[in-house]
Amino acid sequence: MTAAERRAQILDAARAVFGRRGYHGSTTDQVAKAAGISQPYVVRMFGTKEQLFIEVLHDTLTTLLGAFRAAHAQSVARGDDADRRAQAIGVAYLELSETRGFHTMLLQGFVSGAEPAIGAAARAGFLDIYRFLVHEAGFDDPQVSSFLGGGMLFSVLLGIEMPTLFDADTDAAALMQATFGDKCPFIVEAERARRASA
Amino acid sequence: MTAAERRAQILDAARAVFGRRGYHGSTTDQVAKAAGISQPYVVRMFGTKEQLFIEVLHDTLTTLLGAFRAAHAQSVARGDDADRRAQAIGVAYLELSETRGFHTMLLQGFVSGAEPAIGAAARAGFLDIYRFLVHEAGFDDPQVSSFLGGGMLFSVLLGIEMPTLFDADTDAAALMQATFGDKCPFIVEAERARRASA
DNA sequence: CGAGGTAGTTATCGAATGATTACCGGCAAG
């Protein structure tokens, strides 16, 4: 396998691992095992664990902004009004949950601000999203706060593994229904599958 | 000093440490140093680091719910309408940022769901907040989503140390203005003081 | 006084983990 392919594969595996256990809670060996290679190779390819984490975060943020731009452009092409355009971007955000550990990886990046290099990357990435929403998508202040807040709540509910309580607790089910909307059954099912495979 | 006093002091120090670096990123020695005692004593008093983390989380959630209940009761006593009552609880949430690491500790609890015992405590605590908002404070679904989302965004912006960019980046300043509202200068100043002391 | 409990410490151990080094097999080019 070529080095570039391996690199992509490691980034993918690392996103799942880091997304679940965070920067400090994950080991390079876990990433290596998830990618099906040896631990020293992970380190050699990325230099350090911190560098790997930052590249995963950067890659995830790039994917996110790409998805947002695509959704926005499509919505504009359809001639949607402002509300519809905002909704299209929101849907794009929810649909990124199909790629393993996407939202939890973002969140883990956002709570690792105490590591200087990671904090800088996280701040820059968060601001990029904000700038896109305001300057490209034309959100106003209440819209952007509401959008980002909804996104953070979404990610936290996934990180906390709230879907495990969907069947056991009616309040949990109501909360997730209120947050995930009509994507709710889809997300609950995806989480169930993830747990079953683990 | 009595054991109960020490316990409270350690919990306080641990909240600041865990809030900044998370569960895996913090060491019992950092907590001990912050509390001015030896590392083995921290472990002996709480059994394990995990147990300490869970107790800090529980303590933080208890404080949070207490503050919410007090704010709600006061608002009811004033005869406020539903919107005012919701706002009073929101203000109570913001004001808890005066106690060191409060919001970031909550967030760190919420992203450590991969540790089984911590995840269970975090889910239960999150649901307690949800239940208070819905069943005691009478929030409807959109209100509760908006409130929780705003809270998560608030905590993430603190965790990411976004206030460090307040003066350097006008977009960062706008984002924080939109999120923190009129508490914004207060919070920026508090973060500046925290960094100066570190 | 002395016995026991309370609040702590110093010293140390063992496991985990990020990183390094040295090595190996295949394959393409000269």
Place this chain on the structure above:
DNA sequence: CTTGCCGGTAATCATTCGATAACTACCTCG
């Protein structure tokens, strides 16, 4: 054929960190 590089591993090192053990100073009560 052999030289050298590319993709990759096994072995190992140096630290860090949570936990344990053993000890000490102080206070109080009979």
